[in-house]
Amino acid sequence: MSLFLSRVNLPVLSPTGRNFWENVKTAVVVYIIFTRLVKTERHVRARGIVHSVVDVYKSVVQETLLLALRFPAARKKVENELAKARLEIEKKLVPQGPGVTRHLSLPDQGHDTDWIIKEMAKMDEESGSHVDWRDGKVSGAVYHGGEDMQKVIIAAMERYCVSNPLHPDVFPAVRKMEAEIVAMVLKLYNNPNGAGTTTSGGTESIIMAVKTYRDWARATKGITEPEMVVPITAHAAFDKGAAYLGVKVHTIPVHPETRQVDIKRVRRAINANTIMIVGSAINFPDGNQDDIFALGKLASKHKVGLHVDCCLGSFIMPFLEEAGFPVQPFDFRVEGVTSISCDTHKGSSIIMYRDAALRRYQYYINPDWVGGLYGSPSIAGSRPGAIIAGTWAALQYMGHSGYLESCKQIVTAAKTIARRIKSEIPELRILGNPPASVVAFASAHESELNVLEVGDAMSKKGWHLNALSKPAAVHIAVTRLTIPVVDQFIADLKDSVREAQITPSGKGTMVMLYGLGQSSAVGPTMVGHIAEAFLDTMYKA
Ligand SMILES: *Cc1c(COP(=O)(O)O)cnc(C)c1O
Numbered sequence: 001m002s003l004f005l006s007r008v009n010l011p012v013l014s015p016t017g018r019n020f021w022e023n024v025k026t027a028v029v030v031y032i033i034f035t036r037l038v039k040t041e042r043h044v045r046a047r048g049i050v051h052s053v054v055d056v057y058k059s060v061v062q063e064t065l066l067l068a069l070r071f072p073a074a075r076k077k078v079e080n081e082l083a084k085a086r087l088e089i090e091k092k093l094v095p096q097g098p099g100v101t102r103h104l105s106l107p108d109q110g111h112d113t114d115w116i117i118k119e120m121a122k123m124d125e126e127s128g129s130h131v132d133w134r135d136g137k138v139s140g141a142v143y144h145g146g147e148d149m150q151k152v153i154i155a156a157m158e159r160y161c162v163s164n165p166l167h168p169d170v171f172p173a174v175r176k177m178e179a180e181i182v183a184m185v186l187k188l189y190n191n192p193n194g195a196g197t198t199t200s201g202g203t204e205s206i207i208m209a210v211k212t213y214r215d216w217a218r219a220t221k222g223i224t225e226p227e228m229v230v231p232i233t234a235h236a237a238f239d240k241g242a243a244y245l246g247v248k249v250h251t252i253p254v255h256p257e258t259r260q261v262d263i264k265r266v267r268r269a270i271n272a273n274t275i276m277i278v279g280s281a282i283n284f285p286d287g288n289q290d291d292i293f294a295l296g297k298l299a300s301k302h303k304v305g306l307h308v309d310c311c312l313g314s315f316i317m318p319f320l321e322e323a324g325f326p327v328q329p330f331d332f333r334v335e336g337v338t339s340i341s342c343d344t345h346k347g348s349s350i351i352m353y354r355d356a357a358l359r360r361y362q363y364y365i366n367p368d369w370v371g372g373l374y375g376s377p378s379i380a381g382s383r384p385g386a387i388i389a390g391t392w393a394a395l396q397y398m399g400h401s402g403y404l405e406s407c408k409q410i411v412t413a414a415k416t417i418a419r420r421i422k423s424e425i426p427e428l429r430i431l432g433n434p435p436a437s438v439v440a441f442a443s444a445h446e447s448e449l450n451v452l453e454v455g456d457a458m459s460k461k462g463w464h465l466n467a468l469s470k471p472a473a474v475h476i477a478v479t480r481l482t483i484p485v486v487d488q489f490i491a492d493l494k495d496s497v498r499e500a501q502i503t504p505s506g507k508g509t510m511v512m513l514y515g516l517g518q519s520s521a522v523g524p525t526m527v528g529h530i531a532e533a534f535l536d537t538m539y540k541a
Pocket of ligand 1: 201202203204235237282283309312313346347348
């Protein structure tokens with residue numbers, strides 16, 4: 001800036017001119033300082049003074065430690081540890097040994113179906129620690145899992161195997177089914193006159209919502225430095241969307257007892273650059289629901305978007321009331337709710353808006369493209385029509401009564417798990433008061449029991465549960481497959497608590513990975529490197 005000004009400030013200018021440029025210079029400096037101050041003030045207001053000081057302290061410690069890790073001796077040690085971790089990951093994910101065939105280039109001649117299916121069976125075998133999701137011990141992966149349902153979906157997908165909704169004139173039925181899926185889900189969320197689109201999953205729905213509010217705020221309010229306010233328990237897809245789209249995130253803590261986002265803190269974080277606030281119904285980590293009514297009031301008052309994440313609440317939340325379970329309002333009937341994401345399954349999702357005008361900000365339109373007038377509703381261009389057909393078929397197959405019955409059984413199972421942990425396992429405590437299908441438990445006394453040890457002991461008994469942090473906890477997302485194994489879950493959990501108390505191994509995946517993340521200021525950076533290694537390994541053929 002000063003370089004530019006001094007270059008302009010040439011002797012040609014009269015003394016009055018020089019004075020003028022001096023004033024401009026001062027004004028620019030004052031402007032920069034002022035905007036920095038405003039930003040800092042907004043940041044501190046959102047985080048709170050204590051948190052802001054702690055943040056600064058933590059980042060200084062982290063920077064210092066990371067600097068220290070650059071010294072050769074330290075760096076070597078870190079690199080060794082990372083190499084070890086990488087090997088461990090490879091051993092787990094990539095089948096090895098002389099018997100393993102690797103298909104690294106196209107076969108010279110094509111194979112027949114028999115060969116292909118046999119080869120797939122071999123690959124299922126090779127992975128060794130093959131997990132059977134059918135036994136119900138996998139948390140929140142397959143939601144229905146019935147063979148009857150699988151047949152329906154396969155039949156639908158087979159029929160529309162090569163269809164692509166990018167060509168509605170070629171595949172008119174797929175276009176119609178897609179529109180009908182959106183209509184059915186809008187009705188379920190009490191907004192029959194609203195608008196929406198299908199997406200490839202919860203993450204895409206959430207990224208689309210962030211994009212919609214960003215473009216809406218730019219067009220209607222002139223906001224060029226967008227910010228959003230997100231509960232700490234909201235899904236990482238919000239941070240991902242913000243990172244992709246250049247939106248600043250204010251992360252707001254939840255109340256330690258209710259696990260609902262602190263409404264006062266949300267209010268303090270809203271400022272003139274806020275495009276949206278977020279609530280979950282229910283959230284992924286502990287299955288609790290934010291106070292959507294209070295968030296709606298804030299959104300209306302400040303004229304910002306309110307996105308409610310029902311990706312996980314999906315087809316459970318809308319049926320709770322009719323199934324006779326207590327539920328706080330969460331859908332479009334709440335004033336201020338402007339969008340909702342709802343997954344028809346993990347990997348297939350709907351993003352809904354209060355009205356079609358808001359949905360228009362989600363679209364991408366390019367009238368000038370050499371390839372022709374181009375318009376696309378979401379991130380993908382071409383999309384698999386088979387997924388749409390499969391989804392449509394699943395909704396038709398289940399029907400209202402099917403979902404209602406599933407809701408009753410799943411939520412009863414989840415509530416049984418929560419109730420029995422409370423009454424029979426005093427070493428554990430339930431996080432919040434989860435209304436639907438997810439139950440998270442933490443150690444009642446962290447100094448006496450490491451709940452991640454309990455999670456690792458459960459893994460040894462064949463359970464696939466999720467580890468959580470802040471606080472360390474473990475959750476189970478109940479699906480239809482969990483219903484018959486609730487008693488076994490409680491029995492195994494009791495044994496696991498005892499094992500973790502008597503002989504903690506300190507070596508399980510949860511303890512290593514999540515313990516490391518919280519062990520020191522550089523923990524998160526190290527865990528980040530391990531995550532990179534994990535992703536690299538995913539593409540090791
Ligand atoms: C899983 C999940 C998402 C993201 O969905 P993906 O299918 O992983 O893209 C978003 N929100 C919640 C609450 C979720 O549980």
